[in-house]
């Protein structure tokens with residue numbers, strides 16, 4: 001049996017053909033070995049990076065783009081996306097900041113995919129926290 005797919009490892013998007021009737025699968029159409037590895041992995045353990053958004057609870061911005069740091073099993077992608085409904089974040093957050101370690105135990109962290117700058121309220125809270133730390137230091141002298 002022959003399966004066809006498009007390699008999504010790089011923007012070139014090679015069209016791949018996988019002959020599964022061979023004693024071992026044979027891949028053609030790949031311009032590099034990463035495409036062959038991708039096709040063979042797709043046969044047994046298809047994975048995708050989850051990209052979506054989560055709710056922001058403070059400031060003007062309502063949603064923050066997020067992604068997983070590695071591809072997660074394709075059969076659990078919808079469940080992993082739905083679970084984001086229960087996630088909310090507050091500024092400030094830097095792009096790449098970890099929002100959840102090992103998202104749903106799928107072996108990849110959930111991280112911010114954009115900066116979420118401080119709002120006036122979060123800036124004031126951080127400043128107050130900083131002042132508290134200064135007070136603690138002064139008391140420790």
Ligand code: SF4
Nearest residue numbers: 007010013014032035
């Ligand atoms: S086979 Fe190689 S060159 Fe072609 S899309 Fe995949 S990674 Fe890119």
